[in-house]
Amino acid sequence: MGNGRRHQHAVGLTRRELIQVGYSGLLGIGLPSLWSRASQGATPGGPRAKSVLLIFQTGAPSQIDTFDPKPEAPEEIRGTFQPIATKAPGVQICEHLPGLAAHADKFAIVRSMTHGLPSHEHATHMMLTGIDKMPPGATHMASRSDWPSYASGLDFLRPREDGIPNGVMLPTYLNNGYGFSGQNAGVLGPKFDPWHIKQDPNDPKFRIEEFALPVGLTAQKLDNRRSLMAEIDGQSETLSKVSRGGWSGLQDKAFSLLTSGKVKQAFEIDREDPKTRDRYGRHMFGQSLLLARRLIGAGVPIVQANMGHMNNWDTHTENCEQLKTRLLPPLDQAVSALLDDLHVRGMLDETLVIMVGEFGRTPRIGQDSQGLPQHKSGRDHWAGVFSALFAGGGVVGGQVIGRSDKMGAYPASKGFLPSDLGATIYQALGVDHESTVTDQLARPLQLNRGQVIAPLFTAASV
Known part of the structure; x- marks a missing residue:
């Protein structure tokens, strides 16, 4: 497979054409989140949400210049932005988020998120999987030593039989010449x-190749599986290398997506x-969140929408200017429209959004670990404290949970960890x-060791 030879299959498809219709998925490469093993039980009492939409601000935004303003701090801390009142009494956010300010009754802000690893790759791993330290063998690059992403954990514990993936990530795969760890099942x-979509939904040519059937092949023809399956089953050597066993019954799940x-x-x-x-806005932020809403409406339980290409929010230079002109306006428009639409x-x-x-970013503007002069207007990486927004799924809106110190540097109340986000x-x-999952060597692992951020679901703040 992939050796460039034109091999014609009995059903009239070339090897390249089979890739177009998801042949790679049939072999466990392209759409593997559709296939899973035996399930384990769900939480007693039943779910509070049918789906989770994780809007991931890749590159890390400044907490002070968004949801945790510090108007009483010195200018080199507070920056150039002014806080504005919101629909939630007593809650202020950045002046460049007027749409979200008008929706503050629908969301809660956690201002005391924290961890100890201000490296994009490692912190991404932690936040996308719900762990507080890197697992053995994991590095900054994606590997099978990584902890499983949320969609992967769900897929293991609650497999589906209806052809709907348990997780979709869009519109980009987080990478810096290599895939960041924590984005797959590890x-x-x-x-x-999970299924990674790597196209911008705002592009007029937006098209998902997995659904592109070759000319002359209809879904009805594809649904006539026997001849194709006989051909695939004949590739026993390839299957033994790729499928890693457990092949029985997986073909129908792959075809159910295509048909x-x-x-x-x-x-x-x-x-x-x-x-x-x-x-929503005719930009990548807006159309990605609109697509996420459509996928949730189709029954996908976990959608991750990466707001920006890798390090889009990594404002080492001109932090306030970039936020004001390039980042906050489309985000404000898109998330406000999403909350209204939902x-x-x-x-x-x-x-649960x-x-x-x-x-987060450094409390002091120009505080840069490298000491480079071109970074005097930026904010560097900072994991001491940062903010998160939660809405829907039982969240009590209009409240702030946790607080940072007067400099926006560390939690001044209970801090919440990546594992708590995962829980x-x-x-x-x-x-x-706390469910047990098993790795590829059949070793039992506790999925998550955090604690649910319980104040989100009550009217009391921490």
Whole structure:
């Protein structure tokens, strides 16, 4: 496979054409999140949300210049932005987030997120998997030593039989010449990897190749599986190397995605009302969140929308200027439209929306670990404290949970860790976050060791 030879299969497809229709997925490479092993039980009492939308601000935004302003601090701390009042009494956020300010009754802000590793790759791993330290063998690069992403943990514990993936990440794979760790199933194996979409939904040519059938091949023809399966089963040597066993019954799950229309229709974003598309914003942020809403509506339980290409929020230079002109306006428009849209459609109560980066930025502008003069207007990496936004899924809106110190450097109240974020995500979906999963060597592992951020679901702040 992939050797460049044109091998014609009995059903009339070339090897390259089979790749187009998801042949790689059939072999456990392209769409492996559709295939999983035996499930374990869900949390007693049932789920509070049907889905989770993780809006990931890759590169890490400044907490002070967004959701935790420090107007009383010196200018080199507070920056150039002014705080504004919000719909939540007593809660202020950045002046360049007016749309979110008008929706503050719908969300809660946690201002005391914290961990100890201000490295993009490692912190991304921690925030996307719910761990507080790197697992043995894991590095900054994606590998099978990584801890499983949330979608992968869910896929292991709650496998599906309906052809809908348990997890979709879009619109980019986080990389810096190599894939960042923590984005796949890691130790659980490739069968549980989430589905990564790597195209900008705002691109007029946006198209998902997995759904692109070659000319002359219809879904009805594809659904006639026997001849194709006989051909694939004949590739025993290839299958033994790629599938790692457990092949029985997996073909139907792969084909169900290709032959059923539910998920495919969700990706047909051009069918959306143009006015709705305009409200979200005709940019990558807006159309990615609109696509995420469509996928959630199609039944995908975990969608991760990466707001920006890798390090988009990594404002080492001109921090305030970049936020003001390039980053905050599209984010404010898109997330505000999303909250409205979910509310109007009756989906907000059953969708937990989380917005967070991998860490925060230095309290002092120009505080740079490298001491480079071009960084005097920027903020460096900072994991001491940062903010996260939570809405829907039972979250009590209009409140602030936790607080940072007067410089926005460290928690001044209870700090919440990446593992606590993970516990909250799993519990919201009705999954016991302390469940046991097994790695590819059949070793038992506790999925998560955090604590649910309980104040999110009560009216009391911490």
